[in-house]
Amino acid sequence: MAQQRDPLDRFYSVIPAGGIGSRLWPLSRADAPKFLHDLTGSGSTLLRATWDRLTPLSGAHRIMVVTGRAHRAAVEEQLPELEDHNVVLESEPKESSAAIGLAAAILRRREPEVIIGSFAADHVITDVRGFRRAVGEAVAAADAGYIATIGITPTEPAIGFGYIRCDGTLGIDGAPSATKADTFKEKPELSVAKKYVADGNYLWNAGMFISRADLLLEQLGKSQPDLLAGLEELAEAWDTPRRGAVVDAVWPRLPKIAIDYTVAEPTAAEGRMAVVPGDFDWNDVGDFAAIGKLHARGRASDLAILGEGARVLADASSGVVVSQTGRLISLVGVKDIVVVDTPDALLVTTSANAQRVKSVVDALKLSGRSDIL
């Protein structure tokens, strides 16, 4: 299956820019999802930073973005280099199997031997060199006939991530550190997470998948033949005038399911999943505690302040403040606090409770307050 030319020449980046990031409410909203925010204080949105991380790998001409219709304008504003043929708009959210599968199906028709790599639009990686090294190995593994993923070396027994158990080295040319992915593990309990970290053979599942598009679709079709058929129907019409009509007919009935279940787990069970250890920093910025960690960089007592023109007066306080209103925010003696000040909603919680923010969003949904979501 190996090609003569550099497999990176056949590489295409796919950025699914979907999830709202409910645990970052009220900062992240339906109309201002997580990937459109600068959560690191770098001056770039997460989407833009993702783009900038991928252009050296695939070139700006070979990055496809899959996003909701509602976010088209914002995405194009963030990514002026994004080419029209690389924009895939979802009429409604359908989870990662449909989003990445559609990109794979479209790109495969355009370029049968394409290798795609999908990377979330809302994760943070600062060690760009380490990231590129790992992607390079993953592309080599994909070229060798594997579906590859990049597993992050755990730095703590996190319970917010899934884990990948690694088996023996695969000995792939150009991918010396790639090992076989044995099993994918759901988010564990703390005691289990501690065992994983102590064991040394478990990596965090960062949701990065690198594969020949045809292999990915083949694997997807094994577990979800109807989904694959729908995606192929869409892809066939995509670069034709029929696109709109077919999208309206097909997309709404596609199942919502994560690619971990439809592709990654079954492929691992077949022994065709490779994992490249990602020995770089990675943060999925899943909640406000993660934002605090990003900013604190180890200094636990610090206060992270996000928001242009934020005015914060803090006395013996630490945690995270997000300011969108320009109001004066005063903190007195509050430790590990999370304050998110937006024009129509205020959140006050603590780092330890950051994962529970989703419960507020759920309560608002139930009470019909979608205007504020």
Add this chain to the structure above:
Amino acid sequence: MAQQRDPLDRFYSVIPAGGIGSRLWPLSRADAPKFLHDLTGSGSTLLRATWDRLTPLSGAHRIMVVTGRAHRAAVEEQLPELEDHNVVLESEPKESSAAIGLAAAILRRREPEVIIGSFAADHVITDVRGFRRAVGEAVAAADAGYIATIGITPTEPAIGFGYIRCDGTLGIDGAPSATKADTFKEKPELSVAKKYVADGNYLWNAGMFISRADLLLEQLGKSQPDLLAGLEELAEAWDTPRRGAVVDAVWPRLPKIAIDYTVAEPTAAEGRMAVVPGDFDWNDVGDFAAIGKLHARGRASDLAILGEGARVLADASSGVVVSQTGRLISLVGVKDIVVVDTPDALLVTTSANAQRVKSVVDALKLSGRSDIL
């Protein structure tokens, strides 16, 4: 000194409506001081509740309010029954010796044998019968030639109040529970406060003083002869067309000093201070923790919510929320939290840190941000 007719007939209430309540910032402001807020959720401002508590004692015609010029309109809106001759306006704040002393000097000229009682505009008492009983005894003690105060029976070793040490019973007609006030103690350390409460002879100094106006002025003059001279000059001109000119000339140069130092302490030292135990609930609502206590009424886990149209979504949270913006306020897993949400400033602290809120106000003053105070 005893009079034939009921001494309560000679009673005049004085309400100094002054202090901003810095520890209640950003709710209390220079232009919206504590006494103009409904902090109990009763539907009445603290000033109005004070008025309603005093009318059965002195009648609405005999309540004088000393307040700042800037608050005249708000005070008159709260107290439409307040008569013009009972309004004393300060051109600038001068503390309690000047405020109460001026009321005493004006009233004494109008009515030489008047007994005045001064009661802060921003304290909360719900046991109105208990309050009236205590004031009745204090007026009897004043009639008998004492300066009387009402000391509150402590319910805990509070460190936010001054204490009064009581000595033997005085045996005054109509004031059976009045004892001699031995010494006034400043706000103590916790260990000292515990000793006071265990001792049983210490009452909280609630700043209520009841006295013949002439005696109060006489005592004031002993320690502050210049202040007394200024007050008499003001009082002489008060009910004449010269009032404005004399106020402009005299008021600015009066010293700022609390009446505790100029009258209460020296009078106690002379053995002429009586204290009537106030066996009723009393709360000076000195900080947000006090507001929480008022609302919780013993249920420590509760969340007190102040503000018309407040929209609060709380999950496993307790404390105090003050809402002035109509924004949705979400609390997740924050205990004993204090959140004060106003249009231009947000405060987040805890009940335990409530006394430290003043430090924010001080910092804002230092940085010239008086617009927000």
